[in-house]
Amino acid sequence: MNRGRVKVCRFCEDKELTLNYKDERLLRRFVTERGKIIPRRMSGTCARHQRRVTAAIKLARQIAILPFASDAVR
Amino acid sequence: MLRNYEMALIVDSQLQEDGVEKTVQRYRDLITTHEGSVHRTDTWGVRKLAYEIRKQQQAHYTFVQFQGQPATLEELDRACRMDDSVLRHLVISIKELTVEPEPEPEPEPEEAPADVEADAADEEDADAEDANSGDDSDEDSEGSEE
Numbered sequence: 001m002n003r004g005r006v007k008v009c010r011f012c013e014d015k016e017l018t019l020n021y022k023d024e025r026l027l028r029r030f031v032t033e034r035g036k037i038i039p040r041r042m043s044g045t046c047a048r049h050q051r052r053v054t055a056a057i058k059l060a061r062q063i064a065i066l067p068f069a070s071d072a073v074r
Numbered sequence: 075m076l077r078n079y080e081m082a083l084i085v086d087s088q089l090q091e092d093g094v095e096k097t098v099q100r101y102r103d104l105i106t107t108h109e110g111s112v113h114r115t116d117t118w119g120v121r122k123l124a125y126e127i128r129k130q131q132q133a134h135y136t137f138v139q140f141q142g143q144p145a146t147l148e149e150l151d152r153a154c155r156m157d158d159s160v161l162r163h164l165v166i167s168i169k170e171l172t173v174e175p176e177p178e179p180e181p182e183p184e185e186a187p188a189d190v191e192a193d194a195a196d197e198e199d200a201d202a203e204d205a206n207s208g209d210d211s212d213e214d215s216e217g218s219e220e
Contacts (some may be wrong), residue, residue, distance in 0.1 A: 021166075022082075022137070040120040063164050064081045064133070 007044030021059035035067040076141040084162035085134040087120045094134045111141030113171045127161045
Protein backbone atom coordinates (compact mmCIF):
# COMPACT_ATOMS: atom_id res chain seq x y z
CA MET A 1 0.00 0.00 0.00
CA ASN A 2 2.51 2.57 1.01
CA ARG A 3 4.41 1.78 -2.13
CA GLY A 4 6.50 3.92 -4.28
CA ARG A 5 8.68 5.83 -1.92
CA VAL A 6 11.09 4.14 0.32
CA LYS A 7 11.04 5.91 3.60
CA VAL A 8 13.42 6.05 6.42
CA CYS A 9 12.17 5.19 9.81
CA ARG A 10 10.25 8.22 10.92
CA PHE A 11 11.28 7.76 14.52
CA CYS A 12 14.93 7.69 13.58
CA GLU A 13 14.42 10.70 11.44
CA ASP A 14 12.71 12.69 14.11
CA LYS A 15 14.19 12.03 17.50
CA GLU A 16 11.63 14.25 19.09
CA LEU A 17 8.84 11.98 18.03
CA THR A 18 8.05 9.80 20.95
CA LEU A 19 5.88 6.79 20.88
CA ASN A 20 3.08 6.53 23.32
CA TYR A 21 0.32 4.01 23.54
CA LYS A 22 -2.15 6.79 24.23
CA ASP A 23 -1.40 8.68 21.08
CA GLU A 24 -4.10 7.43 18.80
CA ARG A 25 -3.35 9.83 16.04
CA LEU A 26 0.19 8.64 15.67
CA LEU A 27 -0.56 4.97 16.05
CA ARG A 28 -3.30 5.14 13.47
CA ARG A 29 -0.64 5.63 10.88
CA PHE A 30 0.78 2.25 11.65
CA VAL A 31 -2.33 0.20 11.28
CA THR A 32 -4.42 -0.48 8.25
CA GLU A 33 -7.99 0.64 8.08
CA ARG A 34 -8.93 -2.78 9.31
CA GLY A 35 -6.73 -2.40 12.32
CA LYS A 36 -3.87 -4.61 11.28
CA ILE A 37 -0.38 -3.53 12.11
CA ILE A 38 1.42 -2.39 9.00
CA PRO A 39 4.57 -4.44 8.44
CA ARG A 40 7.74 -2.55 8.43
CA ARG A 41 8.52 -3.40 4.87
CA MET A 42 5.65 -1.11 4.06
CA SER A 43 5.92 1.52 6.71
CA GLY A 44 9.66 1.82 6.52
CA THR A 45 10.03 1.74 10.26
CA CYS A 46 13.31 0.32 11.45
CA ALA A 47 13.43 -2.87 13.45
CA ARG A 48 13.89 -1.28 16.81
CA HIS A 49 11.13 1.19 16.36
CA GLN A 50 8.81 -1.29 14.79
CA ARG A 51 9.02 -3.34 17.95
CA ARG A 52 8.04 -0.34 19.94
CA VAL A 53 5.27 0.57 17.58
CA THR A 54 3.93 -2.93 17.88
CA ALA A 55 4.05 -2.86 21.64
CA ALA A 56 2.32 0.49 21.76
CA ILE A 57 -0.41 -0.63 19.41
CA LYS A 58 -1.07 -3.69 21.48
CA LEU A 59 -1.40 -1.64 24.61
CA ALA A 60 -3.69 0.76 22.86
CA ARG A 61 -5.87 -2.11 21.78
CA GLN A 62 -6.26 -3.32 25.29
CA ILE A 63 -7.81 -0.09 26.36
CA ALA A 64 -9.92 0.33 23.27
CA ILE A 65 -8.00 3.21 21.83
CA LEU A 66 -7.35 1.14 18.75
CA PRO A 67 -9.47 -1.68 17.39
CA PHE A 68 -8.31 -5.25 17.36
CA ALA A 69 -9.90 -5.84 14.05
CA SER A 70 -12.20 -4.73 11.36
CA ASP A 71 -14.33 -1.77 12.25
CA ALA A 72 -14.87 -1.73 8.53
CA VAL A 73 -18.04 -3.71 8.63
CA ARG A 74 -20.57 -1.44 10.10
CA MET B 75 10.89 -0.15 46.57
CA LEU B 76 8.57 2.28 44.95
CA ARG B 77 8.10 2.15 41.29
CA ASN B 78 6.39 4.37 38.81
CA TYR B 79 3.22 3.24 37.20
CA GLU B 80 0.48 4.51 35.07
CA MET B 81 -2.97 3.15 35.35
CA ALA B 82 -5.58 3.54 32.68
CA LEU B 83 -9.08 3.40 34.01
CA ILE B 84 -11.95 3.10 31.64
CA VAL B 85 -15.10 3.76 33.53
CA ASP B 86 -18.64 3.29 32.45
CA SER B 87 -19.88 6.68 31.35
CA GLN B 88 -23.45 5.71 32.03
CA LEU B 89 -22.90 6.39 35.69
CA GLN B 90 -23.84 9.78 36.95
CA GLU B 91 -21.07 12.25 36.59
CA ASP B 92 -19.94 12.03 40.18
CA GLY B 93 -20.17 8.27 39.92
CA VAL B 94 -17.23 8.34 37.57
CA GLU B 95 -15.33 10.63 39.85
CA LYS B 96 -16.06 8.52 42.86
CA THR B 97 -14.86 5.46 41.09
CA VAL B 98 -11.61 7.10 40.09
CA GLN B 99 -11.18 8.45 43.58
CA ARG B 100 -11.66 4.99 44.97
CA TYR B 101 -8.66 3.75 43.07
CA ARG B 102 -6.60 6.72 43.99
CA ASP B 103 -7.37 5.99 47.60
CA LEU B 104 -6.48 2.39 47.10
CA ILE B 105 -3.09 3.45 45.84
CA THR B 106 -2.44 5.75 48.75
CA THR B 107 -3.52 3.26 51.34
CA HIS B 108 -0.90 0.91 49.98
CA GLU B 109 2.01 3.19 50.63
CA GLY B 110 1.77 4.72 47.24
CA SER B 111 1.33 8.26 46.14
CA VAL B 112 -0.65 9.58 43.26
CA HIS B 113 1.43 11.78 41.08
CA ARG B 114 -1.03 13.07 38.59
CA THR B 115 -4.39 12.31 37.13
CA ASP B 116 -5.09 12.83 33.53
CA THR B 117 -8.73 12.94 32.63
CA TRP B 118 -9.69 12.50 29.05
CA GLY B 119 -13.37 12.43 29.68
CA VAL B 120 -15.81 10.45 27.66
CA ARG B 121 -14.31 9.03 24.56
CA LYS B 122 -15.48 6.74 21.87
CA LEU B 123 -14.26 3.19 22.24
CA ALA B 124 -12.53 1.50 19.38
CA TYR B 125 -14.73 -1.49 20.00
CA GLU B 126 -17.67 -2.17 22.19
CA ILE B 127 -17.07 -3.16 25.74
CA ARG B 128 -20.09 -4.53 27.50
CA LYS B 129 -22.29 -3.02 24.86
CA GLN B 130 -20.92 0.42 25.53
CA GLN B 131 -19.78 2.54 22.63
CA GLN B 132 -18.07 5.11 24.73
CA ALA B 133 -16.54 5.40 28.13
CA HIS B 134 -14.74 7.70 30.44
CA TYR B 135 -10.94 7.61 30.31
CA THR B 136 -8.65 8.47 33.14
CA PHE B 137 -4.94 7.97 33.48
CA VAL B 138 -3.39 7.96 36.90
CA GLN B 139 0.34 8.14 37.33
CA PHE B 140 1.53 7.00 40.69
CA GLN B 141 4.36 5.60 42.68
CA GLY B 142 3.67 2.43 44.48
CA GLN B 143 4.73 -0.95 45.65
CA PRO B 144 4.66 -3.69 43.08
CA ALA B 145 2.37 -5.61 45.39
CA THR B 146 -0.25 -2.93 45.03
CA LEU B 147 -0.86 -3.92 41.47
CA GLU B 148 -2.52 -7.13 42.41
CA GLU B 149 -4.84 -5.26 44.67
CA LEU B 150 -5.71 -2.81 41.96
CA ASP B 151 -6.26 -5.53 39.48
CA ARG B 152 -8.51 -7.47 41.76
CA ALA B 153 -10.52 -4.43 42.68
CA CYS B 154 -10.95 -3.41 39.06
CA ARG B 155 -12.07 -6.81 38.00
CA MET B 156 -14.72 -6.93 40.65
CA ASP B 157 -15.87 -3.44 39.95
CA ASP B 158 -18.70 -3.31 37.48
CA SER B 159 -18.24 0.35 36.75
CA VAL B 160 -14.74 -0.24 35.43
CA LEU B 161 -14.96 -1.48 31.89
CA ARG B 162 -11.25 -1.82 31.38
CA HIS B 163 -8.11 -1.13 33.27
CA LEU B 164 -4.47 -1.36 32.48
CA VAL B 165 -1.46 -0.70 34.63
CA ILE B 166 1.91 -0.32 33.05
CA SER B 167 5.17 0.62 34.61
CA ILE B 168 6.75 3.74 33.31
CA LYS B 169 10.31 4.85 33.53
CA GLU B 170 9.59 8.20 34.94
CA LEU B 171 6.66 10.25 35.92
CA THR B 172 5.63 13.07 33.72
CA VAL B 173 7.05 16.24 35.13
CA GLU B 174 4.85 18.88 33.68
CA PRO B 175 1.73 19.92 35.55
CA GLU B 176 -1.66 18.34 35.17
CA PRO B 177 -3.06 19.38 31.83
CA GLU B 178 -0.93 17.42 29.48
CA PRO B 179 -0.74 18.55 25.92
CA GLU B 180 -1.14 15.47 23.86
CA PRO B 181 1.85 14.92 21.68
CA GLU B 182 0.73 15.44 18.17
CA PRO B 183 3.36 14.84 15.58
CA GLU B 184 2.90 16.82 12.48
CA GLU B 185 3.94 15.45 9.19
CA ALA B 186 2.39 15.19 5.83
CA PRO B 187 0.00 12.34 6.41
CA ALA B 188 0.92 9.46 4.24
CA ASP B 189 -2.36 9.57 2.47
CA VAL B 190 -2.19 6.34 0.69
CA GLU B 191 -5.01 4.45 -0.92
CA ALA B 192 -7.72 6.81 -1.87
CA ASP B 193 -10.25 4.04 -2.01
CA ALA B 194 -10.41 2.98 1.60
CA ALA B 195 -9.91 6.41 3.01
CA ASP B 196 -12.81 6.18 5.37
CA GLU B 197 -11.90 7.21 8.89
CA GLU B 198 -8.43 5.75 8.69
CA ASP B 199 -6.20 8.64 7.91
CA ALA B 200 -8.68 11.35 8.40
CA ASP B 201 -6.28 12.67 10.93
CA ALA B 202 -7.91 16.02 11.02
CA GLU B 203 -8.16 16.89 14.63
CA ASP B 204 -10.09 14.77 17.13
CA ALA B 205 -7.87 12.15 18.82
CA ASN B 206 -8.83 12.83 22.40
CA SER B 207 -9.88 15.69 24.58
CA GLY B 208 -13.46 16.27 23.67
CA ASP B 209 -16.34 14.08 24.60
CA ASP B 210 -17.33 12.93 21.17
CA SER B 211 -14.03 12.22 19.58
CA ASP B 212 -15.23 10.02 16.86
CA GLU B 213 -13.45 9.69 13.62
CA ASP B 214 -15.81 10.23 10.81
CA SER B 215 -15.90 8.79 7.41
CA GLU B 216 -15.30 11.94 5.47
CA GLY B 217 -11.75 11.11 4.65
CA SER B 218 -10.03 14.36 3.95
CA GLU B 219 -7.47 13.01 1.64
CA GLU B 220 -5.61 15.54 -0.42
